[in-house]
Amino acid sequence: MKKLNIFLFSFLFCSTMYAQDLTDALLYSQDDILGTARFRALSGAFGALGGDMSAVSINPAGSAVFSQSHASFSLSNSDMTNDTRYFNGLGSTNDSNFDIHQGGAAFVFASRNDSPWRKFTIGIAYDRTNNFDNDWFARGTNTNNQSIDLYFLNYADGVRLGDISLLNGEFIEDAYLDIGNAFGFAHQQAFLGYQSYILEPDVDDDNNTSYFSNLYDGTFTHDYVYTSTGYNGKVAFNFATQYEDNLYLGINLNSHFLDYQRTTSLEETNSNTPPNTDPDLNFIRFDNSLSTRGSGFSFQLGGILKLSQEFRVGLTYDSPIWYTIEEETSQLIDSNLADPDIVYVADIVNVYPEYKIQTPSKFTGSLAYVFGQQGLISFDYSQKDYSKTKFKPESDYSGLNADINDAFTNAASYRLGGEYKYKQFSFRGGYRFEESPYKDGVTVGDLDGFSLGLGYSFGNTKLDITFDQSNRSFETSMYNVGLTDPVSIDRTNSNIALSLSFNI
Numbered sequence: 001m002k003k004l005n006i007f008l009f010s011f012l013f014c015s016t017m018y019a020q021d022l023t024d025a026l027l028y029s030q031d032d033i034l035g036t037a038r039f040r041a042l043s044g045a046f047g048a049l050g051g052d053m054s055a056v057s058i059n060p061a062g063s064a065v066f067s068q069s070h071a072s073f074s075l076s077n078s079d080m081t082n083d084t085r086y087f088n089g090l091g092s093t094n095d096s097n098f099d100i101h102q103g104g105a106a107f108v109f110a111s112r113n114d115s116p117w118r119k120f121t122i123g124i125a126y127d128r129t130n131n132f133d134n135d136w137f138a139r140g141t142n143t144n145n146q147s148i149d150l151y152f153l154n155y156a157d158g159v160r161l162g163d164i165s166l167l168n169g170e171f172i173e174d175a176y177l178d179i180g181n182a183f184g185f186a187h188q189q190a191f192l193g194y195q196s197y198i199l200e201p202d203v204d205d206d207n208n209t210s211y212f213s214n215l216y217d218g219t220f221t222h223d224y225v226y227t228s229t230g231y232n233g234k235v236a237f238n239f240a241t242q243y244e245d246n247l248y249l250g251i252n253l254n255s256h257f258l259d260y261q262r263t264t265s266l267e268e269t270n271s272n273t274p275p276n277t278d279p280d281l282n283f284i285r286f287d288n289s290l291s292t293r294g295s296g297f298s299f300q301l302g303g304i305l306k307l308s309q310e311f312r313v314g315l316t317y318d319s320p321i322w323y324t325i326e327e328e329t330s331q332l333i334d335s336n337l338a339d340p341d342i343v344y345v346a347d348i349v350n351v352y353p354e355y356k357i358q359t360p361s362k363f364t365g366s367l368a369y370v371f372g373q374q375g376l377i378s379f380d381y382s383q384k385d386y387s388k389t390k391f392k393p394e395s396d397y398s399g400l401n402a403d404i405n406d407a408f409t410n411a412a413s414y415r416l417g418g419e420y421k422y423k424q425f426s427f428r429g430g431y432r433f434e435e436s437p438y439k440d441g442v443t444v445g446d447l448d449g450f451s452l453g454l455g456y457s458f459g460n461t462k463l464d465i466t467f468d469q470s471n472r473s474f475e476t477s478m479y480n481v482g483l484t485d486p487v488s489i490d491r492t493n494s495n496i497a498l499s500l501s502f503n504i
């Protein structure tokens with residue numbers, strides 16, 4: 001027997017290589033409230049208001065509300081706390097990061113004749129729509145006899161032993177590369193389990209397709225660490241117009257981009273060796289890394305109608321985002337099984353074929369009541385059907401798309417915000433609630449959050465600051481197959497945002 005220590009990097013251009021899952025589908029389909037401080041202070045309830053650069057990213061008609069050209073820039077500090085529970089183990093992490101997350105300008109051109117089209121605007125706006133910086137850990141003793149061996153057994157079931165065996169004189173890294181090119185991701189996982197002596201064939205024959213674990217039944221201590229970084233953002237090219245005194249119409253053409261890195265590391269130990277037997281497999285380490293980059297396109301159509309001087313309604317359609325995505329992965333596996341003199345190390349990264357994902361579209365209806373110069377109250381309601389998320393080409397992802405349809409559902413979000421003005425000061429607050437995108441309502445729970453903000457006007461220049469916080473619970477597994485006992489996560493995301501806006 002041997003000790004296997006593989007850090008693998010290779011280039012794979014085979015159509016059978018896929019490792020995407022439901023987590024990816026949801027990750028690229030969701031967005032967050034990360035705009036100007038004023039926008040965040042009202043919890044994003046700006047669909048019928050306009051007059052704010054982040055409001056333009058919600059309803060493209062909002063730029064036509066500006067009476068003159070306008071620009072804004074925003075920075076924020078985000079603080080995320082994850083409290084985890086895994087069997088008898090509790091954990092907590094806290095991380096902060098600082099970034100410039102918003103910037104844009106809208107240029108207003110007023111009509112110089114008696115045309116009913118009073119003005120039109122051209123704008124460009126950058127908004128970070130999601131922050132992927134996150135880390136948590138789960139430590140505890142699994143008392144359900146669940147080990148990482150189940151992950152490898154799942155992938156090995158039905159796989160020919162000859163397809164995951166080393167040829168005479170073949171190096172581990174070469175075999176891993178060849179298996180990936182010939183058979184794909186599932187065979188590679190079976191290969192790792194077999195070559196690290198986690199698995200053994202029922203029959204030592206190349207045609208064998210069934211396996212057993214070298215682990216004894218019992219309890220297993222798990223130490224799992226999850227870390228992700230990156231962001232999702234968009235640049236919107238905005239065109240809007242005002243018709244007579246009461247109607248505003250607009251369109252956004254959006255260029256999206258994402259950058260996402262994720263690493264997970266599991267260390268599993270056990271003391272399940274029966275009396276009077278030789279020490280056996282009691283330590284396994286399994287690491288996975290993912291790097292994702294993508295770009296996409298979407299458009300938005302929106303309108304705002306003044307029913308009276310005080311009362312406004314808004315409607316926005318967000319098209320799907322059509323992403324093109326590239327991914328790379330690497331893996332490391334290590335176990336304690338003897339011969340410590342044989343250690344394999346190589347430099348291989350799995351480069352997957354480029355694929356496409358289409359996120360669901362969204363409709364938003366908005367209401368607002370403006371109390372003259374004293375203040376306002378605003379409400380937004382949105383609907384997004386996450387089960388419409390599609391990986392493409394659909395012929396290659398029919399199974400995953402079916403899983404998405406089975407797991408996800410139509411989710412609504414509710415946003416309420418208000419503002420009161422006193423002299424140069426503006427006092428703001430908001431509340432939001434987002435339903436779970438999962439049918440079970442547990443894998444990802446409902447989100448609720450609040451916001452408080454303060455603004456000061458210097459005339460043509462305004463300075464705004466906001467604090468907002470949201471809470472959401474998750475029930476997630478370490479792996480999609482095999483070791484699927486849930487880790488419970490209670491997540492609190494707190495932000496402080498500062499914006500400077502001014503008329504041009």
